[in-house]
Amino acid sequence: xxxxxxxxxxxxxxxxxxxxxxxxxxxxxxxxxxxxxxxxxxxxxxxxxxxxxxxxxxxxxxxxxxxxxxxxxxxxxxxxxxxxxxxxxxxxxxxxxxxxxxxxxxxxxxxxxxxxxxxxxxxxxxxxxxxxxxxxxxxxxxxxxxxxxxxxxxxxxxxxxxxxxxxxxxxxxxxxxxxxxxxxxxxxxxxxxxxxxxxxxxxxxxxxxxxxxxxxxxxxxxxxxxxxxxxxxxxxxxxxxxxxxxxxxxxxxxxxxxxxxxxxxxxxxxxxxxxxxxxxxxxxxxxxxxxxxxxxxxxxxxxxxxxxxxxxxxxxxxxxxxxxxxxxxxxxxxxxxxxxxxxx
Numbered sequence: 001x002x003x004x005x006x007x008x009x010x011x012x013x014x015x016x017x018x019x020x021x022x023x024x025x026x027x028x029x030x031x032x033x034x035x036x037x038x039x040x041x042x043x044x045x046x047x048x049x050x051x052x053x054x055x056x057x058x059x060x061x062x063x064x065x066x067x068x069x070x071x072x073x074x075x076x077x078x079x080x081x082x083x084x085x086x087x088x089x090x091x092x093x094x095x096x097x098x099x100x101x102x103x104x105x106x107x108x109x110x111x112x113x114x115x116x117x118x119x120x121x122x123x124x125x126x127x128x129x130x131x132x133x134x135x136x137x138x139x140x141x142x143x144x145x146x147x148x149x150x151x152x153x154x155x156x157x158x159x160x161x162x163x164x165x166x167x168x169x170x171x172x173x174x175x176x177x178x179x180x181x182x183x184x185x186x187x188x189x190x191x192x193x194x195x196x197x198x199x200x201x202x203x204x205x206x207x208x209x210x211x212x213x214x215x216x217x218x219x220x221x222x223x224x225x226x227x228x229x230x231x232x233x234x235x236x237x238x239x240x241x242x243x244x245x246x247x248x249x250x251x252x253x254x255x256x257x258x259x260x261x262x263x264x265x266x267x268x269x270x271x272x273x274x275x276x277x278x279x280x281x282x283x284x285x286x287x288x289x290x291x292x293x294x295x296x297x298x299x300x301x302x303x304x305x306x307x308x309x310x311x312x313x314x315x316x317x318x319x320x321x322x323x324x325x326x327x328x329x330x331x332x333x334x335x336x337x338x339x340x341x342x343x344x
Contacts, residue, residue, distance in 0.1 A: 024050070029077035029219035030057065031086070038077040038088075040070065040217065048072040054086065054101070054108060064101065064108040066090075076218035080141040085169060087138030087147055089218070096135040098149060102171060111169055116151055117180045119161040124282040129157045133204070145169045146178065154204055158282065159192045186228045187248040190256050193284045194276060198260065200241040210235050232316045243269055247314040247321075252339040257291075258284055259321065261312045268326055273312045274304040292335050292342050 029038040037057050042050035049071055054064040066088055073091030080086070084103040089096065101108040116136065121127055132155040139148045145168055152162040166179040192203045199206060210225040210233060212218060225234050231248030244262035251257060258276040263269035275291045276284040290299035300307040306323065310332065313322040321342070323333040335342035 031083040033083040078138040119163040125158040
């Protein structure tokens with residue numbers, strides 16, 4: 001089996017692995033002062049065991065070993081502005097974790113993290129469900145000694161919950177939790193509550209792909225597929241899943257309305273549009289009637305709006321969905337959400 005054959009997220013194939021001329025070594029995540037970097041070495045056969053280390057970029061010598069049994073997972077090193085602190089984020093057997101290292105003479109010293117608070121669970125969760133995936137990701141250093149983290153829990157039964165946490169680090173002193181804020185429910189949360197049968201893999205697998213652009217070496221990945229502020233997500237497909245977009249609209253009372261737009265697997269993009277609303281148990285449920293006033297005759301229970309004969313442009317900003325002719329691209333309709341319904 002080749003390397004690309006096993007690069008799968010759930011059932012989502014990953015096919016963007018970058019390699020150097022040496023074939024099995026990546027040097028990435030260079031420090032701001034250009035003195036240090038993250039070296040990732042991997043084998044060319046299963047189980048692809050390798051190693052991650054902090055190296056001296058001038059001499060290529062190992063400065064600090066991070067993982068002597070790294071198995072080709074997502075990884076990054078987040079540096080403080082003065083290059084004296086580094087947060088190592090990596091995939092592990094139980095999810096994702098972050099470790100922190102402070103410069104100590106010619107090497108680095110690992111700092112113990114304080115006990116991190118747990119995000120508030122959704123009302124539909126009991127706390128005893130199996131298969132909860134925990135992700136603690138280093139986002140950025142907000143100063144020389146303050147690290148911003150995100151602690152996220154995802155479970156297929158109830159979705160997602162997350163905290164934004166600020167940790168403080170000072171040489172010779174224990175690290176401390178300086179602040180922790182529950183994240184507001186966003187398009188990410190509603191996306192994870194969509195019916196799994198609308199996708200070829202669980203929504204959590206596609207979220208992972210959107211976050212990483214399908215890459216392992218996250219310092220080299222600059223994804224812009226998720227816009228929480230404006231309520232928009234997009235995901236490139238693969239051999240089994242067509243590309244799709246998701247947009248969040250809200251009713252006047254704050255209830256979410258999700259638009260899911262996808263294409264044909266081997267045909268046109270953006271030709272199927274379906275809407276979802278939140279049911280009594282919290283999950284998003286498909287709406288079985290047209291949401292476009294005056295266009296009910298162009299609705300099909302299986303294909304959604306337009307019966308597969310329109311091409312849709314979901315808004316990255318704003319509340320207007322544009323409908324175009326598949327071939328000529330001529331604008332046929334513009335439907336704007338007013339908090340109650342879509343008006344042309």
